[in-house]
Amino acid sequence: MPFRKSLSKILFVLLSTIAVAVIMAGACPAAAGPKAKNVIVLIVDGCSAEQYTFARWFKGAPLSFDPYRVGAIRTYIADSVIADSAPAASAFATGVRTSDKFISVGPHPETISGVPLPPEDLRYRPVATVLEGARLLKKSTGIVATSRVTHATPAAFMAHVPSRVQEDDIMEQAVHQGIDVVFGGGRRHLIPKELKGRRVDGDNLYETLKGWGYQIIENRRELQGVSSGRVFGLFAPSHMEPEIDRPRLHPDQPTLAEMTRKAIEILSQDPDGFFLMVEGSQVDWACHANDPAYLLSDLLAYDQAVAAALDFAKKDGRTLVLAMSDHNTGGFSIGNQASNGIYPQMKVEAFLDPFRKMQASSVRMWALIENDQTAARVKAVVKEGWALDIAEDEAQRILSLAASYKDSAHHAIGEVLCPKYTYVGWTTHGHSGGDVPLHAFGPGKPSGVLAAPDIARVCAEAMGFSLPRLTQRLFVDAARTFGGDRITIDRRDPANPVVRIAAGGPTAELPVNKNLLKIGEKLHPLEGVVVYAPNTDRAYLPLQAVHLIRGSRAALPKITN
């Protein structure tokens, strides 16, 4: 049967060709061209699978992101098995695994085994973020958080500093990044001390933003009123309220979902697309506090924010959505030592009942105890906040533990009460090092067990650009380019250092943390911010500044694939 034989042969060749093509497509990332027009990254700080299960029982329905669990993320950082948010978010933002406290700068040379020693020119140097890449592709960009927007996770997408505590520097860079939409807390870092803010450099960044045509809003009503354009909405001087306390204490503050929906509404008007990072910032703090009420309300607020992103992405069809956490916190468990004996008979309502009655965060409860630290007061506040009739000695234990915890006194409440009155457990007030679930939807979505830096690569590849090329374009080592003897860091005003470059013509001046170059009397806005790395005493500037200083008309190199 020669005909049959040749047909089967043709079929075999055809099928094996398809198989090879499929394997190739799987093995090498698709070459050129963006896959997604928009990317939305949603991060729930300090959370993992067990908390999701808890929130799902409490909600009585699947979480918005449940159907999209595609894998997990390994969370370790360059110098520790257990991550903190600064290096964890830096990995998500830049694709570079870095050291504790670092915000989107390369690691120091002490790494844990398994993490290769960073090459010398990567150490401490700024590394570009996916937000910066999106902006260079002319996409709109946005940041949403419930902490101060200068806190570690949002900071890692907007700024480059060696320590997360440098929140004034972070805000200065965030403003000069030209981000289109910024919603969250942290107003105090926009305003100088003289005007009751926190800034020590005298800068009034409110005025800077206004001068650039930004809309500045401060409450929920004003949020509802904006519908387009560039907007900074900082809804609290410091952090926003825990979701469980917000309706009573600050109903004028928007929810995470309201901020997310508004950000998408504004950013999606850009025909070039957008990048948005949303953080459910306070789940981490709830878990640090071992506080199930705070955890449930903030995690379900995040659930609704992810729902808003997914709603948009499903209609749009060209949006990649990633939802995950940066690390776990609290060592949370469904079940604890005290309830261990009854675990095979744990009924849903018996399990959920204590949490259904909780009406306040432990932060709020401690605020009501702080100025009257008596057992009677503790008992009354716990009765009101968590509907528990606790014993005198339990109230005393809360007070003595709180005294030993100083700045985190409220952590005592959950630690003392959860084992006795609930069926959940906690192993720590700190972070923990396990993998965290990854959820993804849309074009370019990843799957499997990823390393944290892979998240940035997934985002960059979806938008069609190269992060290493972006870093080369945005952060040129000034001394290496012009010669160390031509560079001075002018610290006459210590809060406002300026990089000076004497390269033949008139001296070029570049204020650190800003996107400005001054040559003679002429001021040039730059496509990126100027960064100073104190550990190496080096300054980094956009290649665009180098060209301007040298009078070069050469085109800037492309970052697209």
Ligand SMILES: [Zn+2]
């Ligand atoms: Zn934390």
